[in-house]
Amino acid sequence: MPKSIYESIYRDLKRRIEADEFAYRELLPSENTLIQTYNCSRNTLRRAVSRLVSDGYVQTMQGKGVRNIYQPVEQTSFAIGEIESFRESALRNGQSYRTQVLLFMELTADEALSAKTGFPVGGEIYYLQRLHFLDEKPLILNHNYFLKECARGLTKEIAEGSIYDYLEGTLRMSIVNSRRIMTVEKITEIDEKYLELNVEDYNCMAVVTSYTYNGDGVMFEFTQSRHRPDYFRFQEVAVRKG
Amino acid sequence: MPKSIYESIYRDLKRRIEADEFAYRELLPSENTLIQTYNCSRNTLRRAVSRLVSDGYVQTMQGKGVRNIYQPVEQTSFAIGEIESFRESALRNGQSYRTQVLLFMELTADEALSAKTGFPVGGEIYYLQRLHFLDEKPLILNHNYFLKECARGLTKEIAEGSIYDYLEGTLRMSIVNSRRIMTVEKITEIDEKYLELNVEDYNCMAVVTSYTYNGDGVMFEFTQSRHRPDYFRFQEVAVRKG
DNA sequence: TAGCATAACATGTTTAAACAAGTTAAGCGG
DNA sequence: CCGCTTAACTTGTTTAAACATGTTATGCTA
Secondary structure, eight states: OSSHHHHHHHHHHHHHHHHOOOTTBBBOOOHHHHHHTTOOOOHHHHHHHHHHHHHTSSEEETTTTTEOOOOOOOOOBOOOSSOOOOHHHHHHHHOOOEEEEEEEEEEEHHHHHHHOOOOOTTOOOEEEEEEETTTTEEEEEEEEEETTSSSSTTTTTHHSSOHIIIIIIIIIOOEEEEEEEEEEOOOOOOHHHHHTTTTTSEEEEEEEEEEEEEEESEEEEEEEEOOTEEEEOEEEEOOOOO | SSSSSSHHHHHHHHHHHTTTOOOOOOOBOOOOHHHHHHOOOHHHHHHHHHHHHTTTTTEETTTTTEEEEEOOOOOOOOSSOOOOOHHHHHTTTOEEEEEEEEEEEEEEEOHHHHHOOOOOOOOOEEEEEEEEETTTEEEEEEEEETTTTTSTTTTTTHHOOHHIIIIISSSSOEEEEEEEEEEEEEEEHHHHHHHHHTTTTEEEEEEEEEEEEEETEEEEEEEEEEEEETTTEEEEEEEEOO
C-alpha cells in the first residue's frame, strides 16, 4: 500500500520494466506522455523516475529521453542500496530460509567493545550469534549487538524469526539508515564449524560490518555478517554525479 | 564549479558538516533558516539535503528536523555509491598512486567472452591488464574490456594514466551508470605473482565486477577488479525506503 | 498541578508555471 | 542534394504556493 502518488507510480513503472514491457535499451514514453498516463504533475512523475535511475533500471538523457537499461539478475544477491533483513531478501528470491540462534546473552559494553562497535561504554547490549540457512544450507553467521534500551524485550524466540519485524512492528521503531563496510577476513574456527567450510578450500570469507540507525538518530545495532565466500554476492548501482 | 544552485548548496553543507560545524547528532538549522541563509527556494534546499541523506551524512525526521550523523571514515575505502576511478579515489585519500599496464591488446568478442561480459558477439574490444599501486604497494589487478568503438584511440600510454580522463576529456563521452557485483574468488597464479600474495596466507580475494554505461546507454566497459584481500574495503550507505 | 487542547513549527507531498539546455527532424535556400 | 536555420520535442533547474502530517511547547481548564 503505497502512501504517496510518486511511490505508486514508481512501483508501477518498475513492475512494467521488470515485466519486459519495454525492450532493453528502448526509450520509455516521454514525461508528457507518462504525465497523462498517470494523471499527475511533472514533479511527481520525475520523482518516480529518479528512483528508477538510482535503482539502475533506467538512464535519463537530456534532450533524448529515458532509456531502459534493466537486465534481470541471474542469481541470489543481496540488497542494492537498501536495508533488507535476511528474511526479506530470501522472500524476494523465492527461497526457503531459517534462522538458528546459537547464542543469546546480555552484556555491558567495555572499552574494547565500545571501540569496536561505537556503542557508549557502559551501555547495555544484547549480543546474539545467529546462523542463517538458505534452502537448508548455512550461509551466514551473524554477530549482532543491539542497544538494549532500543530493542527492549528481545528474546531468543523473537530472534529466531525476524528481529526487524519485532523492532518495527511491536516496538514501533523506525529504521532509517545503515552504514555498511565490506571486507575480506580470515576464517575462524567458529565459521569453519557452523558454515561447514573447509580451510583447505577457502581460508577467508566476506564480512559485512554494519552500523544501523533508528529514526531518533541513535545507532542501535552493530552487526558483523560473515558470509560463505562461495555464495556471497553483493550488488549495487553507482551513478556518476559530478 | 557547480553548475546548479542545489549542487553548490549541497557542497557547502557537506563541507560544513565535514568541518565539524555541527556536533554529531545535533540538528541542522531548519529548512526555513537554511532557505534564508542560501536565499533559495524550499525545493532547491530540500534537493540539496536529500543528497546529504543518500550520502549518509544526515537523517531527516518529520516534525523534528535534520540530524547530523556524519562520522569521518578512518581508513582508505572505495567509493560510496559513486563511480570513481582509481586515481580519483587515491587523490581523495591523499595517497600516491601508480598504474602499470601489464597487457594491452585488441580482440574480437566470441561467444564465450560475450556471455561473460555482455558485449555483442563480433564486437571489437580493447583488453587490458593493469596493476594499481597505492603507496608503491600493488593492491589491485584489473582486467578491463572496452568496446573499441567507444574508446577509440586508446593506447598503452593513456592506460598508464587515467582512462576515464581520456574518455571524458578527449573523447567527450559521458559516463553515467555502473552496475557492480562484489564476490569472493580463489586466487589465481597471476594474482599471486603480481599482487605479491602468498596462498598459504590468503587463498582468495575480493573481486568487483562492473558493467559501465555511457550517456548513450551503451555498455562500453566490463571490468573485473581483483583486490588484495587484506587491503580491500568497500563502504556504502543504505537507506530504508518503504 | 495534571492533563488536554492548541498554536507554532518541523518535514513530507503535490501541483503549476516558467525558463534553460540538449536533440532531432522538418523545411528552406543555395 | 547538401547544409543551414529553426521549430518542436526532450529532460534539467528553479520558484511559489498550498495542503498534509508529525512534534513540541504553550497555556488554559478542571
